[in-house]
Amino acid sequence: MTVEPVDAPPSGGLFAGMSRRRRRRLSLGAQYTLFVAVVAVVALLADWPTLRLNFANWGVAKQLFPDIITVGLRNTAVYTAVGFGLGLAGGLVVALMRLSSAPPYRWLATAYIEVFRGLPLLLIFIFVAVGVPLAFPGATIPGGAVGQAGLALGLAATAYIAETIRAGIQAVPRGQLEAARSLGMSQGRAMRTIILPQAFRIVIPPLTNQVVLLCKDSSLVLFLGITLEQRELTKFGRDLAGQEGNTTPIIVAGICYLIITIPLSLLARRLEARQRRGQR
Secondary structure: OOOOOOOOOOOOOOOOOOOHHHHHHHHHHHHHHHHHHHHHHHHHHOOHHHHHHHHOOHHHHHHHOOHHHHHHHHHHHHHHHHHHHHHHHHHHHHHHHHOOOOHHHHHHHHHHHHHHHHOOHHHHHHHHHHHHHHHOOOOOOOOOHHHHHHHHHHHHHHHHHHHHHHHHHHHOOHHHHHHHHHOOOOHHHHHHHHHHHHHHHHHHHHHHHHHHHHHHHHHHHHHHOOOHHHOOHHHHHHHHHHHHOOOHHHHHHHHHHHHHHHHHHHHHHHHHHHHHHHHO
8 A cells, every 4th residue: 555645746737746835825825816906906996085084084083082082982981890890790699699509599590691691782771771760660770871871781791791700610620619618618718719719810801801892882871861971982973973974983983992992802812822821
């Protein structure tokens, strides 16, 4: 029996007589050529003066500052922080209920997670803005728009964060808990001092990604009927775009979102890489 060499050329065809490395280089070159050709065609067909006038109009953009930073960006960060804080606290409670040995707690936590993961976030905002006042007449959510936005974002985030924390707890070797119990620690103390610190180290990267998602989801705050001083980036850009009849404010608002989300995404990626190195 004869074994064909690894780099043996095919018997015929366009690449006959070429080594595998050369064929790979030609294939990569063809892909680059196609990419450059597509970019060139788009660049030639685009109406650049119209694009600059409607999407990159500096005269319109400079009217947004500094309010888009001091109002829009600030409110977006506040809504995101409050929503994540409530979601983290609620997620920890629901995760522990999900792992409880008492069936009613597990059933309640499972039902919460399945319901709020399945509902569109817009419906949760509408429920907070309309349903809560109807269900509890005379009751108001503390904090005004910040409280309402934080509650809506927190209700949704709790379901996702709970599953993330539960996975982190279950990723901690069970021998850690057994060793703590053998030293005389109670179940609660072992969970607080041994299991949860290790679990949170594991889930920091996905929790960082959750902050990015909440930052983008905060754009739904506009459905709460907020005032001018309570506008977040999307509402701010949308209002100015309507007043000026120009899309530039939307582009500037998008850039402001990227100022928040890109550093957080890079941080999450770095934390994931560090975690992988630590597991080797």
